[in-house]
Amino acid sequence: MTTCTICRTEYDETDEAAVKEHTEPVYCAETSKRCNRCNGRPRCYPCGSSFCFCSAH
Structure with missing residues (x-):
């Protein structure tokens, strides 16, 4: 198991x-909705705060 440095959860590194x-x-x-916080980050990034208007990646 590996701990993700972004979301701090453990995941199996053998699971693609x-x-x-x-x-x-x-x-x-x-990006037209100023969704710049999550661009370039992994899918597990906790997006959706008051500064990011992304509902899903």
Whole structure:
């Protein structure tokens, strides 16, 4: 098990889907809504605060 440095949860490094969720950068399609906080971060990034208007990646 590996602990993610972004969301602090543990994931199985042999699970390809889990590795992608915690390491592969995503680029949000909602950039017109000032969704710059999550761009380039992994899918597990806790997006959705008052400074980020992204509902899903």
